[in-house]
Each structure stands twice: as structure tokens, then as C-alpha cells.
Amino acid sequence: MSLIFRTLLVFLFMTSPIWAQMPQPPAEPMQAEAGVEDLIRLLENETTRNQLIERLRSAEPPSAAEAAEESFEPTIARQIAEYTRNIAESASDTVAAAVDLTAEIGEVVARSTSQDYAQFLRAMTNVVVLALVLLVGFFLLRAVATRIERALGARASGRRWLPRIVAAVIALIIDAGAVLAAWAMGYAVSLYFLGGPTGSMGINQTLLLNAFLVVEATKVLLRLVLQPSNASLRFAAMSDTTAAYWYFWASRLVGLIGYSFMFFAPIVADGVSLAAAQALRVLAMLTALVIGVLIILQNKTAVRRALKWRAENGRHDALSRTLALIGAYWHILAIAYLVAIFVVWLANPEEALPFMLGATVQSILSVLVGVLIISFISRFIHVGVRLPDDVKARLPLLEARLHAFVPRVMQVVRTVVLIGIVIAIAQAWGLIDFLGWAASETGQRVTGSVLSALIILLVGFVIYLALSSWVEYRLNPNFGTVPTAREKTLLSLFRNASTIALAVFVVMLALAQVGINIAPLLAGAGVLGLAIGFGAQKFVQDIITGIFIQLENIMNEGDVVEAGGKSGVVEKLTIRSVSIRSLDGTLHLIPFSSVDMVSNSMKGFSFHMAEIGVAYDSDINNVRTAMHEAFDHLMETDFKDSVLEPLEMHGITLFGDSAITVRARIKTAPGAQWALGRKYNELIKDAFDRHGIEIPFPQVTYHMADPNAGDILPKPRRQVAQGSDVSDRPTVDHPES
CATH class of the missing domain: 1.20.120 (Four Helix Bundle (Hemerythrin (Met), subunit A))
Known part of the structure; x- marks a missing residue:
């Protein structure tokens, strides 16, 4: 309770400037103009007569000091004090009116005559009869309307949202028609059956009919939203029990406040006094306040759980944290708000x-x-x-x-x-006063600048998206023309450069729109660029070398090159570096400043160099025939499309220690020389085996001494270079390279 009390004090302190800015009416409840009879009744009542006299005595012209004091704008403390005084006076008047209500009723009864009693009984009888007619007629009409609405709900059940909306609108029309029909029935009974020969209505009957129309029309709207008895027409996500619960309490509150303010209070004001009517209104509002507090406390846990659902399910954004914080204290805030509504109504209801x-x-x-x-x-x-x-x-x-x-x-x-x-x-x-500020010159300038900056950022994003999508489309080999390696390189460079330029351009324009002078930024960028040019010579050298490499078109993405002592496939080219993936999978980032030579194995065309070593006793013509035969078999495989020209036979190019080197060359498409060469080597091995051509290997010759002769006799024996067992059969020793 102490926490609720402190919250109420803070709430009253925060909202006191709003209340203080409003014109404060006098604390006395007697404000409306009264007729002659009301004035006579007022003067006859001793209590009200004394109050009027005291009020007239207190209405003295302010002194000069008070006038000077009132000429100054009151402080916040003074405003709070004045507002607190008004609340206390209003509460005191209400309590006094409630205490004097019994005495006033007794005085009215004592002054009343038999004629007054007859008029009162006749008026009350007419009101009771009218109430019964309204109750019975509306009950019957609502029963018929409910059956029609349930039939509409049954037809719309399980269908799409449009038939359900149409059914809900029809149900609303039927429900409102039942209310209007009952209201019209009540007017007809009042005019033609209760109005007597003159056909006139009493004011009390009119008050009842108007209160009935307002209250039941409000309940029609509640039934439209909650649909307590027709779940198929309910668009709100709630169960039948929840809908019935909220409709029960909401309809009770509407009926309590509506009939109290629009029917009972005017009757008491006319028949007893204005203070008694005010006491009745206070009692009704206090009852509504208690009901509202009970509803809040009943739903405290359910609402807290619903507000903390996002945070408990792993969402940690600003909205989830805000809802979780509100869920912890929402009932205190809601109770404070209801109490504030009640207090404000007491102090200044108009x-x-x-x-x-x-x-x-x-x-x-x-x-x-x-x-x-x-x-x-x-x-x-x-x-x-x-x-x-x-x-x-x-x-x-x-x-x-x-x-x-x-x-x-x-x-x-x-x-x-x-x-x-x-x-x-x-x-x-x-x-x-955000709207007033937005309508001012400063507000229009600020909002216009912010909106312009946001539009520029949005347009920049759309342009970036369009450029990136166009480059992506051009690089897609499945649509349009297949891009060449040069096009891939230039398009990638264009995408990177355009993204940087667009980002700088958009940011500069956005800053200019919000009022930031970009001239110093441009000048600073020039000075910074000059400083970078002097201080980062290696960086400048990278860029300049990269520009010339791109202009000379010496390598592109996908080429197999050797640059900076590394060889492999070019994966990425920028204006200052190249990324090369070597054969073992290592990615090398090589700045262009460290590249003094570029060797491209895939520029225009390639060659496979077939250098085959054969034995000295081999028939060279037979070797040529075998190599041509292997080439003919190669042209029967899938590699035929990669061969650009017939086999070039160069002949003997080297006399080695143990072999004669015969060389041939095959012109291939760029990049096909390695796979084609491996296949051609396999075919040569098969062809040599068929023709009996020996592929020599490194050998050594050594001599053994004869122990019987006493001298050294050359007996050539051959052995592999690794020193394996001696054998009369030659063995092969493969070199390391």
C-alpha cells in the first residue's frame, strides 16, 4: 500500500501543471441557473440559504496586495496548493451534502402536500411502467436478435475473414435495430399511453429513454468487439470465458455510470437538491472505482505474463524490455490512473x-x-x-x-x-506541443531536413541494390551471355568502386540535408588524402601498380598465374592486391607493390609440352608413330574440344645420360593443358607398351675383381642407385625430380 500511495503522489505531482493550466471553477456545486421555483426552494432551505449568504460575503474585491500578487504567474508549488485546496473543498462539500441528504429529504417530505404526493406517485408510476415496457420489449427483441446472430455465426464459422466481417456487420445492424426498436416502443408508450389526453411526456420519462439509448448503444459496441455468445464472429484473440468476463464487467460499469449520471442524478437534482445529486454521482463513481481496482487486481498476473512473454522467449530488443518493465508495475500504474480520474472528476469535472x-x-x-x-x-x-x-x-x-x-x-x-x-x-x-513545434519554422526546417536525409539514404540503398543486382545478373552464366574472365574482373572492380563512391556521396548529401557543412569535410578529405599520399607510399604504389595491371589486362579472376613468388588461381582482384589460391589450398594475398613480374598460364591459349625419354636403342620413327597414335586416341576423348591445333612433333631435343628426349607440343585452350597433358601421358604409356618402346631409367655400372686372377677384370653389373641387391636384371631408379 505504501508503494501505491507513493506512486499516486508522484502521478499527482506530474499532472498538476496540466490541471493548473485549466480554468478552475468555484468549489460550490450550485452553478446552473435556477428558475424561480428553484430559487424559492433555495431560499427556504436554511442550510443552502446560509451557504449563499456566506458566499456573497466572501465575494469581496481583492486588495491591492492580492491584485499585485495575482498579476504574477503562480509557481508550481502555488498551483499544487490551489489544486489541493479545490480537491479538499469539493470533497468536503460532497461529504456535507451526503450528511444533509436525509435532513433535506425530510424537509421536502414535510413541505409536501397531498397534491405533491399524488403528482410524485403518478410520475413514479409512469417511470416504472415505462421501465417495465423497455425491459420486456428489449428482452424479447434481444432474444430474436440473438437467434439471428447465432445463425449468422454458424454460417460464417470456418470461412474466410470477408464473410465473417459481413456477418459481423449484419449482426451489428440487427443488434442496434433491437435497441432502437425498444427505444421507439418506449417513446410510443410514453406519448400515447402514459402522456394522458394531452399526449405530453414527463421529463423523467425522457431521461430514462435517453439513458437507455446511450447505455444500450454502448453495450452494442461492446458486443460487437467481444462477441460473448458468438465466437465465430469474434476477431479478438480470446476465449469464450474471457470474452464473457470482460463483457459482464464492462456492461455493468456502463450501466452503473450511465443510469446514475443520465437518469437518477437529474431526478435527485430536480426533486431534492444539486448537492444530493452530486453525492449520488460521487457514490456511483466511487463504486466504479472500486470495481475497476478489483478487476485490475484479478488480472494482474495474467497481464504481467502476457507482457513478459516476448522477453521470456528469448527476445531482448527494446520493445521486449519495455513491455517487461511495464508488466512488472502495470497494476500500480492502472490503479493510480483510476484514482487520478476520480480525483480530477471531483475537483474539476467540467x-x-x-x-x-x-x-x-x-x-x-x-x-x-x-x-x-x-x-x-x-x-x-x-x-x-x-x-x-x-x-x-x-x-x-x-x-x-x-x-x-x-x-x-x-x-x-x-x-x-x-x-x-x-x-x-x-x-x-x-x-x-510537438504539433505546434512541427508547424513552426524551426520544426518544419528540422523535420524537412530529417525526412530529406532519410529519403536520400533510402534512394542510395535502392541504387546500391540495383547496381549489385545488375552486376550479379551479368556474372550469372545461366542467363544472357556468358561473361568472360575480363568482364568478371571489371564488373567486380566496378561493384566495389561504385559501392564506395555511392556510400561517400550519399553520406555527404545526408549530412548536408541535416545542416552539417560538408565543405570542411571535403577539404579535410583532400588534406587527409595528401597526407596519406606522403605517408603511405607503399599504399599508393599498390594502387598505381594495380591500375596499370588492370589496364594491361595481364590477369583476371580465374587465371592461373605466378606473381610475387606464388603461383595459383586468382580468386579476387582489387585495385591494390591480388588473392591467389595455391595448389595446396593456401590463399595468398599479394600487394601489387611486391609484384615485379606476372606469369599468366591462361592468356589466350596454352601448350602441353610432351617431353618423353626413350632408350638409345629405340627406333625414333617408331617413337614418333607411337606418339601420333596416342594423340589420335586423345582426339577420340572428351578433350578433343580443348585441342586447338594438330600435334607438333619437334623431334629429339636432348641426349641424356641414359635416355634420348623426344619432344612434342599440343596447343590447347587456356587452362586445359594440365588435364589434357595427364590424359596424353596415359595414352603414350599404353602406346609405348604396345610398340615395345623402352622408357629408360637412371642406372650405374660397376666392376668386380676376380679373386683367382689377381687382377681386376671388368664385369659389368647393373644396380639401382639406392643400393638394392645386385641382380643380373636391370632395375629402375626414379629420380627425385
């Missing part, structure tokens, strides 16, 4: 209460609209962007790129929506 109710409605609408937008954005973030299959086939990276950027943009939009909800609530309660 000005402060409409303001608070209007601000409450605007806040609820702002929250509902914001929740709908945030829910759509959150669903869009989690579901993601799904592109058609043909678009994904043409642009495989577009969906991944959208998944990388769009959720972040949506998170920014969701944050902006949250800020907008807070601003709308603050605007509704008068804490800030």
Missing part, C-alpha cells in the same frame, strides 16, 4: 475530466495503431523476404542481401514507431 478522457482515448488509439504497425514489422522481420523462384535463379544473392539489410531497416522503423507512440501520448496529455 474541464479536467473531459481533458483526461480525451487524452486517454488518444493515448489508447496511439498505442493500438503503434502495436498494429510494430506487429506487422515484427512479422515482416521474422518471416523475411521471399522472392519468386525465377528471380532467385537470376539473382541468387538478392534474397540474402535483402535479408541482411531489410531487418535492420525494419528495426530502425520499429524504433521510430515507438518514439512516435511516446510523442503522441505526450502530445495528448499536453506534456509537449
Whole structure:
């Protein structure tokens, strides 16, 4: 209870400037103009006569000091004090009116005559008869309407949302028609059966009919939203028990406040006094306050669990943390708000209460609209962007790129929506005047600048997306013309350079729109570039060398090159470096400043050099025939499309220690020489085996001494170079290279 009390004090302190800015009416309840009879009754009542005399005596002109004091704007402490005084006076008047209510009723009864009793009984009888007619007629009409609505719900059950909306609208029309029919029936009974020969209605009957129409029309709206007895037409996500629970309490509160303010209080004000009517209103509002507090306490745990659901399920964004914080203390805030509504109504019902109710409605609408937008954005973030299959086939990276950027943009939009909800609530309660500031010259300039910057960023993102998608489409070999290695290199460089240039350009324009002078930034960029040029000579050398390498078109992505002492496949080319993947899978990043020579094995065409060693006693013509035969077999395989020219037979190129080298050359497409060469070597081995051509190997000759002769006799024996066992049969020793 102490926590609730402290929260109420803080709430009253925060909202006191709003209440203090409103014109404060006098604390006395007698404000409406009274007729002659009311004035006579007022003067006849001793209590009210004394109050009027005291009020007239207190209405003295202010002194000069008081006038000077009132000319100054009151401080916050003075405003709080004045407002607290008004609350205390209103509460005191209400309590006094409730205490004097019995005495006033006794005085009225004592002054009443038999004629007054007859008139009173006749009026009450007419009101009771009218109430019974309304009750019975509305009960019968509602029974018929309920059966029709259930039939509509049964037909719309399980169907799409459009038939359900149509059925709900028809049910609304039928329900409202039942209320209007009962109201019209009551008017007819009052005019033609209870009005007497003149056909006139009493004011009490009119009050009852008007209260009935307002209360039941409000209940029609509640039934439309909650649908307590027709689940198929209910669009809100709640069970039948929950819908019936909320409709029960909401309808009771509407009936209590509606009939108390629109029927019973006017009758008491006319028949007893205005103070008694005010006491009745206070009793009704106090009862509604107690019911509201009980409802809040009953649903404290369920609402807290619902608000903490996002945080308990692993979501840790700003919205989840905010909802979890609200869920921990929502019941205290709700009770404080209801108490504040009651206190404000007591102090200033004509000005402060409409303001608070209007601000409450605007806040609820702002929250509902914001929740709908945030829910759509959150669903869009989690579901993601799904592109058609043909678009994904043409642009495989577009969906991944959208998944990388769009959720972040949506998170920014969701944050902006949250800020907008807070601003709308603050605007509704008068804490800030955002609309007035936005309409001012400064506000228009700031909002225009921010919107312009956001539009520039959005346009820049669209341009980036379009450029990247176009480059991706051109690099896709499945659509359009197949890009060459040169096109791949230039398109990749164009994508990188355009992205950097576009980012710098968009950021500069956005900063210029928000009022930042970009001239010093441009000048600073020039000075920084000059400093980098002097201080980072290696970097400048990388870029200059890279530019000339690109202009000379010496290598492209996918080429097999040797640069900077490393050989392999070019995987990536930038303006300052090249990434080479070697045969063992190692990726080498080589700056162009360290490249003094580039050897490209895939420029234009390639050659496979077939250098075959044969024995000295081999027939060279037979060797040529075998090599041509192997080439003919090669042209019968899948490698024939990679061969550009017939076999070039160069002949004997080297006399080695143990072999004669015969060389031939095959001109191939760029990059095909390695696989083609391996296949050609296999075919040569088969051809040599068929023709009996020996492929020699390194051998050594040594001499053994004859132990009987006493001298050394040369007996040549052959052995492998590794020193294996001596054998009369020659063995092969493969060299290391």
C-alpha cells in the first residue's frame, strides 16, 4: 500500500501543471441557473440559504496586495496548493451534502402536500411502467436478435475473414435495430399511453429513454468487439470465458455510470437538491472505482505474463524490455490512473475530466495503431523476404542481401514507431506541443531536413541494390551471355568502386540535408588524402601498380598465374592486391607493390609440352608413330574440344645420360593443358607398351675383381642407385625430380 500511495503522489505531482493550466471553477456545486421555483426552494432551505449568504460575503474585491500578487504567474508549488485546496473543498462539500441528504429529504417530505404526493406517485408510476415496457420489449427483441446472430455465426464459422466481417456487420445492424426498436416502443408508450389526453411526456420519462439509448448503444459496441455468445464472429484473440468476463464487467460499469449520471442524478437534482445529486454521482463513481481496482487486481498476473512473454522467449530488443518493465508495475500504474480520474472528476469535472478522457482515448488509439504497425514489422522481420523462384535463379544473392539489410531497416522503423507512440501520448496529455513545434519554422526546417536525409539514404540503398543486382545478373552464366574472365574482373572492380563512391556521396548529401557543412569535410578529405599520399607510399604504389595491371589486362579472376613468388588461381582482384589460391589450398594475398613480374598460364591459349625419354636403342620413327597414335586416341576423348591445333612433333631435343628426349607440343585452350597433358601421358604409356618402346631409367655400372686372377677384370653389373641387391636384371631408379 505504501508503494501505491507513493506512486499516486508522484502521478499527482506530474499532472498538476496540466490541471493548473485549466480554468478552475468555484468549489460550490450550485452553478446552473435556477428558475424561480428553484430559487424559492433555495431560499427556504436554511442550510443552502446560509451557504449563499456566506458566499456573497466572501465575494469581496481583492486588495491591492492580492491584485499585485495575482498579476504574477503562480509557481508550481502555488498551483499544487490551489489544486489541493479545490480537491479538499469539493470533497468536503460532497461529504456535507451526503450528511444533509436525509435532513433535506425530510424537509421536502414535510413541505409536501397531498397534491405533491399524488403528482410524485403518478410520475413514479409512469417511470416504472415505462421501465417495465423497455425491459420486456428489449428482452424479447434481444432474444430474436440473438437467434439471428447465432445463425449468422454458424454460417460464417470456418470461412474466410470477408464473410465473417459481413456477418459481423449484419449482426451489428440487427443488434442496434433491437435497441432502437425498444427505444421507439418506449417513446410510443410514453406519448400515447402514459402522456394522458394531452399526449405530453414527463421529463423523467425522457431521461430514462435517453439513458437507455446511450447505455444500450454502448453495450452494442461492446458486443460487437467481444462477441460473448458468438465466437465465430469474434476477431479478438480470446476465449469464450474471457470474452464473457470482460463483457459482464464492462456492461455493468456502463450501466452503473450511465443510469446514475443520465437518469437518477437529474431526478435527485430536480426533486431534492444539486448537492444530493452530486453525492449520488460521487457514490456511483466511487463504486466504479472500486470495481475497476478489483478487476485490475484479478488480472494482474495474467497481464504481467502476457507482457513478459516476448522477453521470456528469448527476445531482448527494446520493445521486449519495455513491455517487461511495464508488466512488472502495470497494476500500480492502472490503479493510480483510476484514482487520478476520480480525483480530477471531483475537483474539476467540467474541464479536467473531459481533458483526461480525451487524452486517454488518444493515448489508447496511439498505442493500438503503434502495436498494429510494430506487429506487422515484427512479422515482416521474422518471416523475411521471399522472392519468386525465377528471380532467385537470376539473382541468387538478392534474397540474402535483402535479408541482411531489410531487418535492420525494419528495426530502425520499429524504433521510430515507438518514439512516435511516446510523442503522441505526450502530445495528448499536453506534456509537449510537438504539433505546434512541427508547424513552426524551426520544426518544419528540422523535420524537412530529417525526412530529406532519410529519403536520400533510402534512394542510395535502392541504387546500391540495383547496381549489385545488375552486376550479379551479368556474372550469372545461366542467363544472357556468358561473361568472360575480363568482364568478371571489371564488373567486380566496378561493384566495389561504385559501392564506395555511392556510400561517400550519399553520406555527404545526408549530412548536408541535416545542416552539417560538408565543405570542411571535403577539404579535410583532400588534406587527409595528401597526407596519406606522403605517408603511405607503399599504399599508393599498390594502387598505381594495380591500375596499370588492370589496364594491361595481364590477369583476371580465374587465371592461373605466378606473381610475387606464388603461383595459383586468382580468386579476387582489387585495385591494390591480388588473392591467389595455391595448389595446396593456401590463399595468398599479394600487394601489387611486391609484384615485379606476372606469369599468366591462361592468356589466350596454352601448350602441353610432351617431353618423353626413350632408350638409345629405340627406333625414333617408331617413337614418333607411337606418339601420333596416342594423340589420335586423345582426339577420340572428351578433350578433343580443348585441342586447338594438330600435334607438333619437334623431334629429339636432348641426349641424356641414359635416355634420348623426344619432344612434342599440343596447343590447347587456356587452362586445359594440365588435364589434357595427364590424359596424353596415359595414352603414350599404353602406346609405348604396345610398340615395345623402352622408357629408360637412371642406372650405374660397376666392376668386380676376380679373386683367382689377381687382377681386376671388368664385369659389368647393373644396380639401382639406392643400393638394392645386385641382380643380373636391370632395375629402375626414379629420380627425385
